[in-house]
Amino acid sequence: MxxxxxxxxxxxxxxxxxxxxxxxxxxxxxxxxxxxxxxxxxxxxxxxxxxxxxxITGFTSHIHLLPYTINYGDAAIPFTLSPNEKKDILSIENVKRLEPYTLMAGSIKTEKDFHGVLLKGVAPNFDSEFFRQHLLEGEIPDYKKNDSRQDVLISKNIADKMLLKTGDKLRVYFFIEGNYRVRPFRVAGIYQTGLGDYDDQFVICNASVIQQLNKWQESQYSGYEVKLKDFSKLQSSAQSIYHMLSQDKTVATIEDMEPNLxxxxxxxxxxxxxxxxxxxxxxxxxxxxxxxxxxxxxxxxxxxxxxxxxxxxxxxxxxxxxxxxxxxxxxxxxxxxxxxxxxxxxxxxxxxxxxxxxxxxxxxxxxxxxxxxxxxxxxxxxxxxxxxxxxxxxxxxxxxxxxxxx
Known part of the structure; x- marks a missing residue:
C-alpha cells in the first residue's frame, strides 16, 4: 500500500x-x-x-420490395419475385424472413356506419407472432384451411367504431375499374397494437381475396416484406437487397415510410x-x-x-x-x-x-x-x-x- x-x-x-x-x-x-x-x-x-x-417493424417489417413506379399503399401494379431473387435475398445473413403481401383500399359498411380501411392480404404461412401478442379477442385466422378464407383480423379501433365483435359478418366495398364490388368477411379476431394510424385503417385478410379481385396470378402480389435480425444493419441490408433486384423493382425501408416517427x-x-x-x-x-x-x-x-x-x-x-x-x-x-x-x-x-x-x-x-x-x-x-x-x-x-x- x-x-x-x-x-x-x-x-x-x-x-x-x-x-x-x-x-x-x-x-x-x-x-x-x-x-x-x-x-x-x-x-x-x-x-x-x-x-x-x-x-412498427412487427406490423410492417423492416424493408418493403415494391414495383419501381409505385408508392407504398398504391397497389395497382402486380409484383413478382423470381426464384433466384428470393434465394439471393434469403442468403443475406441479416435477413430473417421474406413474406409477400397484397394491399387494397376498401370501405367497411354496416347498417349504421361505414369506415374506410386498407386490407392487407397475407400468405397462409405468414408470421403471425406479432398479431398473436396483440390479440385481444378471438383467434388468428388459419388461411391454410379453406373455411377460413373469409376470416379477417380487425383492430379494436375499427371494432368499436363499427360496433363489431368476433364472429360478426361484415361487407367490404371496393372500387375497381369504375365499378363497386363487395366481398363478405367474418371477424375472426380483434387486435390492438397502440399504433393509432395503423389500427385505424388496417384489416388483415387472406391475400388470395385481393388477388382474385385484381385478377392476379398466385405468384403476383403488391410487394414483399423483409424482416431483419438486426435493425442497426437496416441501411446496409437494404442496399444489398436493392442490388439483387431487377431494374423494375425498388426497396423502401421503414425509415423511408415513417420519416416523422x-x-x-x-x-x-x-x-x-x-x-x-x-x-x-x-x-x-x-x-x-x-x-x-x-x-x-x-x-x-x-x-x-x-x-x-x-x-x-x-x-x-x-x-x-x-x-x-x-x-x-x-x-x-x-x-x-x-x-x-x-x-x-x-x-x-x-x-x-x-x-x-x-x-x-x-x-x-x-x-x-x-x-x-x-x-x-x-x-x-x-x-x-x-x-x-x-x-x-x-x-x-x-x-x-x-x-x-x-
Whole structure:
C-alpha cells in the first residue's frame, strides 16, 4: 500500500467525522441522484426506441420490395419475385424472413356506419407472432384451411367504431375499374397494437381475396416484406437487397415510410444527451465543491503534512483519493437506486403512458449492462479529471501559516 492511499484510508476512518459533515452527506445524495437520473434516462430512451421499432417493424417489417413506379399503399401494379431473387435475398445473413403481401383500399359498411380501411392480404404461412401478442379477442385466422378464407383480423379501433365483435359478418366495398364490388368477411379476431394510424385503417385478410379481385396470378402480389435480425444493419441490408433486384423493382425501408416517427425518435436522443451533460456537470461541481471544502477545513492538517516532508503532489493524491472514495460510494448508491427504479417499472409498470400519443401504455426501460457500465466509467473518468483543477489549490497552502490556521 503506497503512502498516499494509506493516509487517505486513515483519514476516512478517523472518528467517522468525514462522513458526518453535512457537505459530504449533501455531496453523496447529489451525486447519487445524478447517476440515477442518467442511468434511468438512458434506460428509458433505449427501451422506448427499441419497443417502438419492434412494434412498427412487427406490423410492417423492416424493408418493403415494391414495383419501381409505385408508392407504398398504391397497389395497382402486380409484383413478382423470381426464384433466384428470393434465394439471393434469403442468403443475406441479416435477413430473417421474406413474406409477400397484397394491399387494397376498401370501405367497411354496416347498417349504421361505414369506415374506410386498407386490407392487407397475407400468405397462409405468414408470421403471425406479432398479431398473436396483440390479440385481444378471438383467434388468428388459419388461411391454410379453406373455411377460413373469409376470416379477417380487425383492430379494436375499427371494432368499436363499427360496433363489431368476433364472429360478426361484415361487407367490404371496393372500387375497381369504375365499378363497386363487395366481398363478405367474418371477424375472426380483434387486435390492438397502440399504433393509432395503423389500427385505424388496417384489416388483415387472406391475400388470395385481393388477388382474385385484381385478377392476379398466385405468384403476383403488391410487394414483399423483409424482416431483419438486426435493425442497426437496416441501411446496409437494404442496399444489398436493392442490388439483387431487377431494374423494375425498388426497396423502401421503414425509415423511408415513417420519416416523422424516426425523426421524433432521433429528437429523443438530443434530449437525453442534454440530460446527461447536465447531470455530469452536477456530479463534477459537487465533487469539486467537496474537495475544496475538505481542503479548507483541513488546512492545518495539510500544513503539518508539508512540514513533515510530504510533497504537494502526494497531498493532492491523498485528498483526491478521499474525494474519489466518496464519489464511488455515491455512485454505488445511485446505481442501486436506478436499478431499483428500473426493476419496479418493468415489473409493475408503475408509470403509465397515453397509448394514443406515445404508442405504448407504460414507460419502457431497458437494463443494458454495457450501457450502465459505460455511464459509470465515463462519469468516473470525467469527474476524476475535473478534480485536478480544485486540487491545485493545495499547492498554494503555506506550511507555516496553515499550522497556525484555526
Amino acid at each position: 503506497n503512502f498516499e492511499f494509506f493516509v487517505a484510508e486513515r483519514l476516512l476512518k478517523q472518528e467517522g467525522r468525514i462522513f458526518s459533515r453535512p457537505i459530504v452527506k449533501i455531496a453523496t445524495v447529489s451525486i447519487a441522484l445524478s447517476i440515477a437520473v442518467m442511468l434511468v434516462s438512458v434506460g428509458v430512451l433505449e427501451g422506448f426506441k427499441n419497443q417502438i421499432k419492434e412494434k 424516426f425523426a421524433w425518435l432521433d429528437l429523443l436522443d438530443s434530449n437525453v444527451i442534454i440530460i446527461l451533460i447536465l447531470m455530469t456537470l452536477v456530479t463534477i461541481i459537487t465533487a469539486c465543491s467537496t474537495l475544496l471544502t475538505m481542503t479548507f477545513e483541513q488546512t492545518q492538517h495539510i500544513g503539518i503534512l508539508k512540514s513533515l516532508g510530504a510533497s504537494t503532489s502526494s497531498i493532492i493524491k491523498i485528498y483526491m483519493y478521499k474525494t474519489v472514495n466518496i464519489t464511488i460510494k455515491a455512485m454505488l448508491l445511485g446505481n442501486a437506486l436506478a436499478l431499483g427504479i428500473m426493476y419496479l417499472q418493468n415489473r409493475f409498470r408503475l408509470i403509465g403512458l397515453d397509448q394514443e400519443s406515445y404508442y405504448l401504455d407504460s414507460v419502457p426501460i431497458e437494463m443494458d449492462p454495457w450501457r450502465i457500465i459505460t455511464v459509470n466509467v465515463a462519469s468516473m473518468i470525467i469527474c476524476s479529471l475535473a478534480l485536478l483543477i480544485p486540487a491545485r489549490s493545495i499547492s498554494r497552502i503555506s506550511p507555516i501559516q496553515s499550522i497556525k490556521f484555526d
